[in-house]
Amino acid sequence: MMKTNSTTSKLKVLLLALLLVFGQFYSQTNNGAVGINTSSPNANSVLDVVSGGNNKGVLIPRLTESQRDAIVINKPKDDGLTIYNTTEDCFNYWSFADDEWKSVCGQLGKALFTVDCSNTKAMGTYVKGRELTTSNYLSMAVNVTKAGNYTISGTTPNGYSFYGTGTFLNTGVQTIQIAGQGTPLNIQTDDVSLTANGTDVTCTPAVSINVLSPAGTYTMSCGSATVNGVYKVGTALNSSNTITLPVNVSTLGSYTITTNTVDGISFRGSGTFTATGSQNVTLSGTGTPSSTTVKTITITSDSQGGVSTTCNVNVIVVIPKKTVLHIGLETAYGYSAFTGPSRSLMDSPTNFGTAASSIVKYEGFTHISLGNSPSSAALQAALNNKPDIVIIGYSYTPNATDAGYIASYLNKKGIVIALTDDTGTAQNLFRGIFSDPTISSSYGGGAGSVYALVNTDDPVLNGPFGDVRGKNWGEDASTTVNISGLTSGFIPYSYAQPINSTTARTGISGLRSSSLNFVWFGDGGFLSNENANGNPYSSNTIEPFVAPSSGGYFPVQKAAYGYAGNGYATGGMQVQNSILFANTIAWAVKQAEFSGINTQ
Incomplete structure (x- = not known):
């Protein structure tokens, strides 16, 4: 083992090595001092060497490292034994104290x-x-x-x-x-x-x-690019993390396509085009995501010929697990999504998972239930624990105090998805949330009522599980609740008038707050389906939720729903309850991550 010691004191050891060097001329005077090419050696030296023509130096034994290591060391007597190591280009001496050869050339030698x-x-x-x-x-x-x-x-x-x-x-x-x-x-x-x-x-x-060869000429189709693989904070990208980029080549040549680095990740691809026309280029990812924000990656090409050389794609990073507090009946119907096909939809990795094929890249939910009738104290304690999302279903009936706790939770950026069909419950919630005592509620259509959804671009109406703008949702077995008196601060999803009824109704039957994380539909059975496999329940007027297990509980419309009326036949309508719910959960997950109660 070699160690470096560059101190001046160590270099003094080299002088002792010179005792081994003998010239033709020397003198021994001054108390045993030896001089070479001098008759008056320095009185304080044992050996004083003088270059007669000032053009020569002193050589001590030159050994390779292997030759040095072949010396049989007599440890007590060889302390200070010195050689020049030609392998290392350094002076070495034997240290009895450290039981090893040391380098004293003033720096580390060759590695x-x-x-x-x-x-x-x-x-x-x-x-x-x-x-x-x-x-x-x-x-x-x-x-x-x-x-x-x-x-x-x-x-x-x-x-x-x-x-x-x-x-x-x-x-x-x-x-x-x-x-x-x-x-x-x-x-x-x-x-x-x-x-x-x-x-x-x-x-x-x-x-x-x-x-x-020098770069060819080609255009990129970033709008059709596909981001492949799963992206997770703290996990380094691997060979599955790529971007498939369609290009159209007009002139053959090489290509180099790179991206900027966003939150720790970037992509790159290079090669040679051997044919013109449309083809795909693969950009390989590198780095480790540092946040869950959606990353807008700018792609830059080296295409020649004056074509556009930049465009953008988005990379989605897996969102960490969130806690959901359920309030409502825990039955096979799935009213509060703590049980039934609605729960299966939430827990399906096809819908919310970390697989490359998962619709929403997400680590899943931690589910907690307060049951159907929690006390006000229990509700307040649960909300004080800051669950990320609260889902309210049939037949929870919060009083004014409970509504105040829920409003306070929302004002702290909590998320509430309320599916209620009791007028008193709805009125308490809306008066507490919107701070308006004039808001009122009323009953509307009964079982099998079908409500048209507005054609507004909204993440709940047009989300990752489908675009239901201009389509319908269906009332379960009870009676729809409508809200009146709201003048601002909300985005309407549906109004009180069923499409299959001629009885005039007024008010709102579904909405989202424009300032708070609050979504509401006026039906406690919005998620109802007693089939554990999520297949359609064989009724045209109850249980409008469909998410078949054969499809990984992916939400689909109920194809035959509604009572006859206003020109519609029995079962002559389609309702999108499960797709609306899945889009709402996707919206809630995103809000919880980027603008929720636990991001403050």
Whole structure:
């Protein structure tokens, strides 16, 4: 083992080595001092060597490191034994105290290391006539057995090379970068000849580089690009994290397509177009996402010919698990989504999961239930624990005090999805949430009523599970509740008038607050379906929720619903309750992550 000691005191040891050097002329005077080429040696020295013509030096024994290590050391007597190590280009001396050879050349000597050829590769894109940049380098894996200095070069016969020098301060496996320089002259494949600390390194197969032709002309179709793989905060991207980018090539040549780095991740692809026309390019991802924000990645191409060379795509990162507080009956019908097909829809990785095919990239839910009749104290305690989302279903009836607690939770950026069909419940909620004592509620249509959804671009109406704008939702077995007296602060989803009824109704039957995280529909059975497999229940007027297990509980419309009336036949309408609910949950997950009670 070698250690470095550059102190001046250590260098004094070298003077003792000179006792081993004898010249033709010497004198021994002054209390045993020996002089070479001088008759008056320094009185304080044991040996005083003078270069007669001031043109010569002193040589002590020169050994390779292997020869040095072959010396049989007599530890007590050889303390201070000195040689010049030609392998290391340093003076070495034997230290009895440390029981090892030490280097005293004033710096670390040459490092000893081996190159792992299998993990050595050329990085960047190499194009004829294009000067290498900082993106062009050799990434080399080395195993350092002795710390010290290194010089590594890589040469090619094609106008460019690699060179790097530095110091290994520690032993063990390390990865280093050897910078490239120069300009490739020809389109060809080059083998890189490696030299490490003056010794040739032979890699089989050799590290090779494809020099590409100058860039071709092509256009990108970012609107049709596909982001592949799962992206999660703190997890490094791998080979599955790519962007499939459609391009249209008009002139053959090389291509280099890169992106900026956003929250720790970027993408890159390069190659040569061998045919014109439409084709796909794969951009490989690198880095580790640092946040769950949607990342707008700017793609830049090197296309020639005056075409557009930038466009954007969005990368979605998996959102961490959220807590859902359910309030309502825990039955097979799934009124509060704590049970039944509505719960299965939420827990299905097809819908909300971390798979590449999951509709919403999300780690899932932690479910908590307060049952159907929690006390005001229990409700307040549960809300004070700051659940991310609250779902209210049949037949929970909050009083004015409870409504105040829910309003306070909403004002702290909590999220409430309320599905209620009791007039007193709805009135208490709306008066508390909107701080308006004039808001009133009334009963509307009965079982099998069908309500038209507005044609507004909204994340609940037009979300990841489908676009239901201009379509319908259906009332379950009870009676719809309508809200009147709201003048502002909300986005209407549906009004009080069923499409299959001629009886005039007024008010709102579904809405979202424009300032609070609150969604409401006036039906406590909005999620009702007693079939555990989520298949359609065989009735035209009850249980409008459909999410078949055969499709991973993916939400679909109930194709035959509604009572006859106003020109509609029995079962002659389609309702979208399950799609609305799934879109609402997707909206709620996003709100909880970026603008929720636990993001403050």
